[in-house]
Amino acid sequence: MKVTVNGKPQDLSDGIKTIHDLLKHYKLDPNITVVEKNGVIVYEFDFAEELLQPDDTIEVIRFVGGG
Numbered sequence: 001m002k003v004t005v006n007g008k009p010q011d012l013s014d015g016i017k018t019i020h021d022l023l024k025h026y027k028l029d030p031n032i033t034v035v036e037k038n039g040v041i042v043y044e045f046d047f048a049e050e051l052l053q054p055d056d057t058i059e060v061i062r063f064v065g066g067g
Contacts, residue, residue, distance in 0.1 A: 003054070013025075018048055018050055019047040023035070028060065030047050031044070035058065035059070035060055035061075037056055
């Protein structure tokens with residue numbers, strides 16, 4: 001399935017069906033990650049239920065601490 005992730009076209013494998021699967025694929029911690037799908041924020045408690053569709057546009061933002 002083809003989607004756009006952070007502005008880059010990606011061809012996802014068949015095993016990536018949800019936002020949770022996508023974050024796992026990129027080894028991102030869902031507890032410190034914000035995801036926007038087609039311009040709408042997806043809340044962390046919905047990651048496992050939010051299905052990806054062909055041509056979705058996904059923006060992933062990861063919180064990083066430091067000083």
